[in-house]
Amino acid sequence: MKKVLLEVKNEVAWLTINRPEKRNAIDYDVMELFNEMLTIAEERTDVKALVVTGNGTEAFCSGGDLSVFHEIYTKVDAEKMLNKMANVLLRLFFFPKPTIAYLNGTAVGGGCEIATACDFRIAAKNVKLGFIQGKLGITTGWGGSTYLLERINRNEAIQLLMAAEVFDTEKALRVGFVDYIYDNAELYNWLSRFTKQDLGVLLAYKRRYSDKYDKELIHNRVLAEIDNCSSLWETPEHHDAVARFINK
Numbered sequence: 001m002k003k004v005l006l007e008v009k010n011e012v013a014w015l016t017i018n019r020p021e022k023r024n025a026i027d028y029d030v031m032e033l034f035n036e037m038l039t040i041a042e043e044r045t046d047v048k049a050l051v052v053t054g055n056g057t058e059a060f061c062s063g064g065d066l067s068v069f070h071e072i073y074t075k076v077d078a079e080k081m082l083n084k085m086a087n088v089l090l091r092l093f094f095f096p097k098p099t100i101a102y103l104n105g106t107a108v109g110g111g112c113e114i115a116t117a118c119d120f121r122i123a124a125k126n127v128k129l130g131f132i133q134g135k136l137g138i139t140t141g142w143g144g145s146t147y148l149l150e151r152i153n154r155n156e157a158i159q160l161l162m163a164a165e166v167f168d169t170e171k172a173l174r175v176g177f178v179d180y181i182y183d184n185a186e187l188y189n190w191l192s193r194f195t196k197q198d199l200g201v202l203l204a205y206k207r208r209y210s211d212k213y214d215k216e217l218i219h220n221r222v223l224a225e226i227d228n229c230s231s232l233w234e235t236p237e238h239h240d241a242v243a244r245f246i247n248k
């Protein structure tokens, strides 16, 4: 079974990270496939919106696959890995069609970064969320803090990042990180309000939405974020925290 699936239903492309046994953690295959699926969803004229979600009920995404990335030791190697996923998320942030992260379960670390790159975040009931990178002695490194600071109130954003705590959907709604708490049927219903419009209308409004941003400026901020994260990556604090997870 592929690690990332793409299914088109009712003119909506569902991109599903398909590693439930690893809580949908992101490894290099997932990065590649995620990018490929974005190309398909972008090019298909029968696709009017993109939903990103995770397989199963446990997790949306648990971030970077620590069983793979624990082998990354140096700043240079960390930069290569971070850049790879940051490019995918930059593409997602500027995706020409509306994008929705459906938080079907836990989203932590890079999982929250993926969600933040989407236009909307809709959560199932009682999911746990967290920009927990700080607990691993690193920062976001896939563009997540750059996007979060654009998505919600700056002071709420910086608190979520600095505290690195896990929070619930009630808090996520309160601070504006999550737009709605919906089950699957409610999500389909909400999506149908947009998919009944012509693709041209949706593309035009999405262009207005994205026009707010200078792509080069956003990219430069993401590069600065990668630089920060990769510098912290080579510290013993980070390696020790990852080792604790691997050897749990």
Ligand SMILES: CC[C@@H](C(=O)O)C(=O)SCCNC(=O)CCNC(=O)[C@H](O)C(C)(C)COP(=O)(O)OP(=O)(O)OC[C@H]1O[C@@H](n2cnc3c(N)ncnc32)[C@H](O)[C@@H]1OP(=O)(O)O
Pocket: 021, 022, 023, 025, 058, 059, 061, 062, 063, 064, 065, 066, 067, 068, 069, 106, 108, 109, 110, 111, 113, 132, 133, 136, 139, 140, 141, 142, 245
């Ligand atoms: C590296 C990029 C960086 C970024 O730029 O943002 C990050 O993403 S940093 C954050 C990295 N992620 C984490 O630290 C999360 C680690 N996982 C967890 O804390 C928990 O697994 C969970 C996500 C809260 C879910 O808990 P639970 O439902 O109790 O499941 P388990 O803990 O039992 O996990 C089941 C299974 O999955 C493996 N797993 C989970 N997450 C990862 C991961 N990120 N990388 C690799 N493997 C992961 C876990 O080890 C279990 O495996 P088995 O023990 O073999 O069953």
